Amino acid sequence: MNNNGFMLKTNELIKVFRTEEVETTALNKVNLEVKDGEFVAIMGPSGCGKSTLLNIIGLLDNPTSGEFFFNGIEVSKFKEKQRTNLRKSNIGFVFQSFNLIDELTVYENVELPLLYMNVPSTERKKKVEVVLERMNISHRKKHFPQQLSGGQQQRVAIARAVVANPKLILADEPTGNLDSANGEEVMGLLTELNNEGTTIIIVTHSPSDAEKTHRIVQLFDGHIVTENQKKIL
């Protein structure tokens, strides 16, 4: 599919949340383009729509209206099953609170996306070993998440996000629960993955994390108010 160099593109994207009494416009005519291989930070105050935008970009939710092109395909009206299929082979997620499954070992957590994709056992084993090695966490592969430090858990989460070799990584406050050294390490890993060609979008409150990206998009009240291009790709 020809995407004209854009991994994703939104056109007048609107997301409205409705309850019986209240209607909240979380995103209001958002136009965003992200090129293949770009590293973008989305910033803005709490409640400005950052996570809503990330959920739509990550195909976890549909917009209320507007268009969303993912890798050249218009996906805004995709059904849940279509979104899932596209998501599991193209997108890796990293969350602030790691979201690892406590009952599974490090190895099993990382293996999970490959099981969903029906990757054969031998290939699965090889991929998991390689990525655990790369994230410098293979010595902990039999441990459970609760036995690891925050930094180690986030490394496992990144391993899980990248094991299926996704084109896009979405990270929601990836350093939010980490100390300085571990935060730097996580940003270093994301930068390394980006240098190898993976498109990365992070939501962050940290100016120093945003500093490491190519472009900072500022959201306010559901609108993009400014975009600051820092590095030419």
Added chain:
Amino acid sequence: MREICIPLANFGEDEIAEVTLTVGHRKINYSFRIESFPWDLEGTQLKEYDDDSCHASIEQIMNLRKALATYEKSWELVQIFTPCKGATHIQVLYRKRN
């Protein structure tokens, strides 16, 4: 620890705060500025839509976008603060580019 918060008493809307940070033997100079942009719709065409929160909100965002786009390029936007209800100005934190 990744960040230090410094309370600034009586910090003026158009004043520059200069901070020198010494880490080990390394000194780093920062200049920060809090800018205030108009957030009420006084004097705008949409004043008559005061009861229409949707129109008012869009007008406020348009004004903010314009203010951010035309701001001095030697200053880099760090953070937009959420204005209180009924606030007449919205505050934005800038940092001097090196």
